[in-house]
Amino acid sequence: MENESKTDKSALPKIPTYIAGLDDILHGGIPSNRTTIISGGPGCGKSIFGIEFLYNGAKNGHPGIYVTFEERADAVRQNALTMGWNLDEMEKQNLMFVMQANLDPKTLISGDFSLMGLFAIIEGKAKSMNCTRIVVDAIDILLRMYNDFNRERSEYYILHDWFSSRKMTSIMTVKSSQDHGMASRYEFLDFMADCVIHLDQRVREQISTRRIRVTKYRGSDFGRNEYPYVISDKGLSIIPISTTGLRHRPLGDPISSGNERLDSILGGGYRRASCVLIAGITGAGKTTMANTFIKSACDRGEKVLYIGFEESEEAIVTNMLSPGIDLRPAIESKRLRFLTSLPEAMGSEEHLMRAFNQMSDDKPDHIVLDAISACERMGSTRTAFEYLIRLLNHCKENDITCILLNQTVESMDIHQISGMEISSMVDTALFLGMTEVGGEVNRMLLVLKSRGLAHSNQFREFRITSNGVELMDVYVGEGGVLTGAARQEQEAKESANQRMREHRILQKRQELNHKEAAKQAKIAALQSEIDMFKTELDTLMEEEKIWHDGRDIRARLRGKIKDDNTLNKSILGNI
């Protein structure tokens, strides 16, 4: 294993760290016979990194020395034990040596000194153990003894040189902080080392996340991104999402959803190794639908992992008894496993690693995630998105069917019901809704997507009975799909409606005729009125003329013809 280069003959000899994911980023491991610097703030896992490297090596028969300047050797052994690494046992087999190098702060300093003591111990121990691996935790504590920048530099150089001349592969941890004074003080370490790895812990949305970044690797290529990592009860795990290619296999054969009618609507069932989204409003039956599938999968002898963020295992098992789904035999036979936790309990990387670890232990055929909507509580939407994408990716690569539940508002848009913009990864999407018709609340199901299979796109009514999910016949009529008692009434209502409509047309037509007749009558009445007015006017005009003619005769008789002529004219003109 050691000094083995995977691809190129001329490639730098490397030592695999066996830290999950790290060797991918380092393209094989840390440089053999050289110095690697691990820098990071407090609580980043620098010490764990070192111990894990040595312990993994020891397990593979490569002895290592761990020099601790900060913690007591006992504390180191105890901490390692919490990760399941029994250093005591390794020490007994002479595969490991934990050296406590505490510098008594009461020690007086008088004149110059050198690190020969440390070298002598390491050399002596290394020879007796035939060991070439060493971790110094933390180098800055050792160097700070000198309290002189130039001296620290030269002592580090001596140390570096001493290790490489003895063909030792060393890891030295160094504290780094946001404080610039500190960072620049030990910056020279980064320049002198052959490989530099930065660990970083940051808090985003009140949830801490950890990132690892390789900043330097002499003579080798490496993954240059910042990768999330977690410290779990199995040590450090890095998730190199960017190095993961899309190695997805095509979708598998259809497998039963646990309900025969649903299978026929889906065009055969869910596809193996696909991603199934069951979305719907609260209480629509998402969990029941998922557990219907779980039950049938477990009955077929397949394994399922249930990742729950909403309910406890006990609550789910009890709740499922009412629709007649008994999960207990599946749990007893270890075919069904629950992994429940509160989303807020840890960062998304830790959630992810817990899921990955459980999956690598159980090797499930299917997983159920209940629910996407809860994932946002791990931090931000982005965190949840990363979590989902990585989980889905992992499932696809390992041929695991992924059933995602999502609580949504009443919407049938696939982009909305999947949330988090993961709709493109979804192969099958079911929408469960509730509708109120005639005082009854009924459950509805719609297949929005069933990739690669011919599926029904009609709304279906379904019921949750004591025998599980039961799908009704589809009914297409006026007003969309009909459910419940209303569906039965509908047909009778339809024929009555038809008669009613015909009658109303007839009625309107008659009304129109009446109106037409009324119009004609009104026109006639108006015309006669006009004629009457005309006759009256003619009569008046005639009377007026007669009156004027009479006056003219009287005036002529009185000899006043001239004056009245104008008046007479104006009256006549007006008429």
Place this chain on the structure above:
Amino acid sequence: MTKTQESDPKYRLKLFIAGNEPNSIQAINNIREILDSRIKDRYKLEVVDILSDFQSAIDHGVLVTPMLIIVEPSPETTIVGTLSDVDKVKAALRL
């Protein structure tokens, strides 16, 4: 532990050196000079070369050399370096 002023206290010292590196040679010379000038024949100085005896370096936590451990008079005191600061060494020895 008796603390009689009159009777001479025993001086027991251990000096860890690394072969014949200059610092170690200086330290041997310096401590001998101090001891011989003040408490000649009343001390016991053990010189340990850690290059040939790394186990005692582990046992005593000797990371740097030279390192002087004053075992007695107690409490045990540790001084690292060439022991060139005579006053400091004398103070540590309570001379």
